[in-house]
Amino acid sequence: xxxxxxxxxGALPGASLQKACRLLVIFCALHLLVxxxxxxxxxxxxxxQYFTENQQSQHDxxxxxxxxxxxxxxxxxxxxxxxxxxxxxxxxxxxxxxxKKENPAVRDGGRHTPKDCRALQKVxxxxxxxxxxxxxxxxxxxxxxILQRQQLDYGVYVINQQDGEETFNRAKLLNVGFAEALKxxxxxxxxxxxxDLIPMDDRNIYKCYSQPRHLxxxxxxxxxxxxxxQYFGGVSALSKEQFQKINGFxxxxxxxxxxxxxxxNRITSRGMSLSRPDAIIGKCRMIHHNRxxxxxxxxxxxxxxxxxxxxxxxxxxNSLSYxxxxxxxxxxxxxxxxxxxxxxx
Ligand code: UDH
Ligand code: NGS
Numbered sequence: 124x125x126x127x128x129x130x131x132x133g134a135l136p137g138a139s140l141q142k143a144c145r146l147l148v149i150f151c152a153l154h155l156l157v158x159x160x161x162x163x164x165x166x167x168x169x170x171x172q173y174f175t176e177n178q179q180s181q182h183d184x185x186x187x188x189x190x191x192x193x194x195x196x197x198x199x200x201x202x203x204x205x206x207x208x209x210x211x212x213x214x215x216x217x218x219x220x221x222x223k224k225e226n227p228a229v230r231d232g233g234r235h236t237p238k239d240c241r242a243l244q245k246v247x248x249x250x251x252x253x254x255x256x257x258x259x260x261x262x263x264x265x266x267x268x269i270l271q272r273q274q275l276d277y278g279v280y281v282i283n284q285q286d287g288e289e290t291f292n293r294a295k296l297l298n299v300g301f302a303e304a305l306k307x308x309x310x311x312x313x314x315x316x317x318x319d320l321i322p323m324d325d326r327n328i329y330k331c332y333s334q335p336r337h338l339x340x341x342x343x344x345x346x347x348x349x350x351x352x353q354y355f356g357g358v359s360a361l362s363k364e365q366f367q368k369i370n371g372f373x374x375x376x377x378x379x380x381x382x383x384x385x386x387x388n389r390i391t392s393r394g395m396s397l398s399r400p401d402a403i404i405g406k407c408r409m410i411h412h413n414r415x416x417x418x419x420x421x422x423x424x425x426x427x428x429x430x431x432x433x434x435x436x437x438x439x440x441n442s443l444s445y446x447x448x449x450x451x452x453x454x455x456x457x458x459x460x461x462x463x464x465x466x467x468x
Contacts, residue, residue: 198240204272209265211321211408217260223454226267232307233263233279233456235271242276244330246360247310249300250318251293252458253284258318258410263455269325277329279456280304281318284463285448291418294372294382295463298443301366303450303459313366314338316358323406329360334398335390336360340405347406355390355397356383358407368393370439373427377466379414381424388431389439 229235236242248266252259259281270277280303282296297315304310312331320339322329327338339357341347361369369389376382390397399405421427427434448460 192236192241195239195241198237198243198274200243202272202274204274205325206272207326208324208406209269209322211265211323213261213408213410216257217264219260219263219455222260222264222267226271226455228271229267229455231454232452233267233454234277234308235267236276237271237274240274242274244275244312245308245310246270246275246277246312246314246330247300247304247308248277248279248314248316248329249297249304250279250281250316251284251291251296251300252281252318253286253291254415255318255412258412259456261321261410262316262318265321266329267455269322270329272325273328273330275330278304278308278310280307281456281458283458283460285460289417289463289465290377291379291415292374292377292463294376294386295374295443295445296461298371298374298440299445299459299461299463301371301440302443303447305363307457310363312360312362314358314360317356317409319410319412320357321408321410322358323408324404326404327400327407329358331360331362331365332398334396335365336398338400338405339407340399341402341407343406343408344411348402353384353387355387359383359386365390365395367440368395370435370441371443373431373434373438374443375434375438375467376421376424376427378421378424379418380420381428384424384428385431385435388428389435392432392435 223229228238233248248270250259250262263279266279280300282300282303284291284296300315301313304313314329314331316329317339320342322338329338330336337355337357337359339359340349342357369386372389373382373385376385387397445464446462448462450457450459
């Protein structure tokens, strides 16, 4: 009895000691785990952001050492660099060497990639062009800073219709721009801009949306509103898929007018609609000029836009033919001079 009592009294403290030790070990393990988690988080927050923000994190992570660009976080949906309304005027002439100095991050050929984040879109800017050097200077002067603040991975392509007797053909030049830009880089978005249109607000983002985008919705020459609801002229943006879905733009609008209405018809006949900024963000200025020679109003335009549905399947990207005469990578843009032929008689 005495022995039992002694044994019993001795067993009690031993068991609680064991229990206490076990608790201590668990506590230490937990402490170690928590410390490690905080240490990792403090050392490299990117680990956590990668898994939440980056859907393809596993892929990027694996390739991080070989492709440094993939290590960058995706740029935010809204760039923090935007400033909003801009003062746009055309009184002082532009010196392109100065413009180049003011935009040191723009690479030859007019290419730019944000350095602190991975751009959400790769955008080719396509400008139809002939004999508008002064306008091009203003365009480059105003647009390069805007496009950089918009954090786009972009390139500027001026498609120059070869000098000669041919009538101007805006839409065909834009088709050429699409085809040529894709040979240069894996663009996923195409912004087609007249050379004489400058946005007055950098929140008008030169990128693509889920529907084809009309960007020049509020032009000074139309009293800062649309001239008509279906208007799609000036500046527009289509993703590669949207552009291919409509078989590109028409090739057979020679001279002024109607090609933008044809493009509108193509978009709606393929079940798409237009996306647009509001009339404040969409404000833009046009550089005033006289009518160009060899770009007289096209008398066939009304007949053509009445038949877009029938013609669009055989006139467009799938019937595009041209000859590149010269490609030059200038410090702020790539200029591609092309022979686009003559209207069919
Ligand atoms: N373009 C050229 N060179 C030309 C013709 C057109 O570069 O010879 C390009 C240029 O990018 C221009 C775009 O094509 O911005 C559209 O040209 P457009 O002539 O259709 O358009 P815009 O609305 O002029 O600029 C229409 C005639 C304006 C007459 C004004 C009279 N006051
Ligand atoms: C329409 C033209 C469009 C042109 C728009 C604005 O009448 O191509 O005017 O022109 N459509 C036809 O002629 C069928 S503008 O005032 O900018 O010269 O874009």
